[in-house]
Amino acid sequence: MATRQGQALGRLAVAPAVAALAAWSIVPLALAIYYAFLHYQLDNPDNTFFAGWSNFYYFVTDPFFAKDLFNTVALVLLVLAITIAGGVLLAILLDRPMWGQGIVRVMVISPFFIMPTVSALVWKNLMMHPVYGFFAHVWRAFGLTPVDWFASIPLLSVGIIVGWQWLPFATLILLTALQSLDLEQKDAAQMDGAGTVDFFRHITLPHLMRPITVVILIETIFLLNVFAEIKVTSVGGLAGNLTYLVFSQLNDANDVGEAAAGGLIAVVLANLVSAFLVRIVGRNLEA
Template sequence: MATQQTRLLGKLAVAPSVIVLFLWMIVPLALTIYFSLLRYNLLDPGNESFVGFFNYEYFLSDPAFFAAIGNSLKLVFAVLAISIVGGTLLALLLDQAIVGRNIVRLMVIAPFFIMPTVSALVWKNMFMHPVSGLFAWLMKSVGLEPIDWFAQYPLTAVIIMVAWQWLPFATLILLTAIQSLDEEQKEAAEMDGTPPISYFYYIVLPHLARPITVVILIETIFLLNVFAEIYVTGSGGPAGNLPYLVYFQGLLNFDVGGASAGGIVAVVLANIVAFFLIRMIGRNLEG
């Protein structure tokens, strides 16, 4: 009776937000696609002309593109590995009854709340600085040559900083998962006489499979977009990833058309990754 009216009313009520969200998404995407088809250089404004797919050809054949893809993948995989292995171990430790457990947990979570820019500056100037950094001081105090992180191992340095930020996230998710392990199952394992390693391998790890896939999904999405750490530490040259390359094209080479093409390529790649991840996780979450 009133259902049809209610339904219409509901649609009308939802419409504004849906329309705003749609425009919010489609206008930048459409403009980026449009720009990617133009010769559009900020050094030569007002002379835009349609060039078809030339920007894509240029971007995809640029050797820097493959380097950037490589760096993106290395960064994602390395940080995922560190945060999941480290996160699992930390979560196991934090699950133990220790004095001041709540404070320790809070301290472990803290890095996640720090802005990437700030953390990058702190790492760059206070830890990894070849002259005044803590690592340099440690090396010198045992008589070794200090490492100039950003000159010698820029990607490793970026991985360390980003992993430091994302380790707490993985720890937090995995800790809650460990704590949700059924108490009677733990006791059954105890009565069965399960030694610690077997207990971890047969009871804890299978229980963590699902949260681990969630961590992989969420971290991958964010790690593909890492930019601040690379920009702030000036490691863009040797360790630049895809977002950095887009920035480089647009704001350092003033090539808006090329940067837009790069942006679209990044969107397509991210969607391919997301497609496989969602499939993988969907399978894992069903069970």
């Protein structure tokens, strides 16, 4: 049993981290609420006054808001679809006995370690350039007209890049989970004459449900905040999301109040999502 002295020391040891994180989570929030009700523009700070709800009103009625809200959700769903479907397939594939498994694994997970600005620019130029890009060459080789990715399907293009970055994450987690699937269970199922499809449906998939949930929830947190990929490929006007809209309110419009109001809307959105995550991770913690 922990001693009283140890307990006191334990509380003391936790204090700095709690204080730091409390400051980190509370001070920006308090200030964001404050600025959100303020008419405050960086290029005219002397004309600052209480603005009521007007910042929220202007942010929501901004022509970009509806589009960017849609883009935010669409991008999350698109990337989730790519990474979950691809991740399950890749994990099952990598779980097979083969030669050079370690090397294949390294190749598959590498994209996850590429910084977002690099993957965005490499994809936009070397891969997706409408004339010189690799895809353009492939398309022409098949006698097709190359696609002008970022001009004609900007959201899908960003989705492909982000999906490429996050597919390794899903694969890695699902593979880790697969490898903990009991070997005996596999053998038993085989002896019972279960086919590949049956085995997948009744054993593999149920076993993967929990890790899939974890992947969905964690990716969602990060995907709601995709920013660098949109900024450096310069598609903020075509396929911007809420994060980008807040950035442009600050950066292009110099409007602190409206940007803060937009930020608060993003906070509410993220909290709706994360309420689920905390609950599920919490349940796993108890188990």
